[in-house]
Amino acid sequence: MATKARQTTAFLVAIAVLMSSAAGTAVARDRRYAWNRVEDRLLYISSGNLMDKLALSYDTLLADVYWIRAIQHYGYDRLHPEAPERYALLYPLLDLTTSLDPNFMVAYRFGAIFLSEPDPGGAGRPELAIALLEKGVKTNPDKWEYYHDIGFVYYWHLHAYQKAAEWFSRGAERPGAPWWLKTYAAVMLTKGGNRQASRFMWQNILQTANNDWMKQSARKRLLQLDALDQIDALDRVVAEFRRRTGEYPQSWDELVKARLLRSTPIDPSGVSYTINPVGEIGVDQSSQLYPLPTEPAASPELRRGTPAAQ
Numbered sequence: 001m002a003t004k005a006r007q008t009t010a011f012l013v014a015i016a017v018l019m020s021s022a023a024g025t026a027v028a029r030d031r032r033y034a035w036n037r038v039e040d041r042l043l044y045i046s047s048g049n050l051m052d053k054l055a056l057s058y059d060t061l062l063a064d065v066y067w068i069r070a071i072q073h074y075g076y077d078r079l080h081p082e083a084p085e086r087y088a089l090l091y092p093l094l095d096l097t098t099s100l101d102p103n104f105m106v107a108y109r110f111g112a113i114f115l116s117e118p119d120p121g122g123a124g125r126p127e128l129a130i131a132l133l134e135k136g137v138k139t140n141p142d143k144w145e146y147y148h149d150i151g152f153v154y155y156w157h158l159h160a161y162q163k164a165a166e167w168f169s170r171g172a173e174r175p176g177a178p179w180w181l182k183t184y185a186a187v188m189l190t191k192g193g194n195r196q197a198s199r200f201m202w203q204n205i206l207q208t209a210n211n212d213w214m215k216q217s218a219r220k221r222l223l224q225l226d227a228l229d230q231i232d233a234l235d236r237v238v239a240e241f242r243r244r245t246g247e248y249p250q251s252w253d254e255l256v257k258a259r260l261l262r263s264t265p266i267d268p269s270g271v272s273y274t275i276n277p278v279g280e281i282g283v284d285q286s287s288q289l290y291p292l293p294t295e296p297a298a299s300p301e302l303r304r305g306t307p308a309a310q
Helices: 002-032 048-054 059-079 090-100 105-116 126-139 144-156 161-172 180-191 195-208 212-245 252-257
Strands: 273-275 281-283
Touching (some): 144 161, 144 180, 212 252, 212 273
């Protein structure tokens, strides 16, 4: 019996050593080859609870490994739009990461960004971003940041202002929550998705973000909002040209010759706007601001400042 117990102990120790060695090797490899594609689609364990049991005392280490895997997968697919099943492993990898380390705050918050951003910047799955963040709420119900992020996904990606207001309000009740979460909730219920509300929120994120990536993202979003304002003004110029001629302009040169513009308009990043044969204006694919966010402020009722439909 003692011999059997020793064999069992030795077996478990061997597994632990192998897992530790594999984890260390994976970390070293991924640091060197950051954007290699994650090929072993059938080799990961899809159950976070099962992995947590198998990991023994190495769950935090393995969480780091799976987080690196998630970043590797996201980075490769973002740089390779032709890749099949893009971002297919992103949520499973993030789910495993956060099951192994339920307090891995960066994995929840940045993972939600990766999931919710539309193509080509992310998976375009805001519902999965919310599921990941709700998992964080269950584990750490006093983390106001998760409530904020869920509210923001409902607001920015789903345009569900009532739900956004609910989550901002819940977050405002958490210990240490910033005062402006209550303001966010009020803004959602009164202004909905108008551009002024968007600008207010991104300016707040820029001022309060504690990492460079989020600050850079906020600056980009504010420039995109500037571009949307400029496109609104250019739409009016195109409408005036059509009123005079009965036709859409086929180039910016026609608007310059008509003295409706001084020169070819450029977006806030310094790249010329595009205009198609039916007068639709956008940012060029080479612009740092491409693609512009889809936002309900483009609708006439929201431009007039009426409350958004819930």
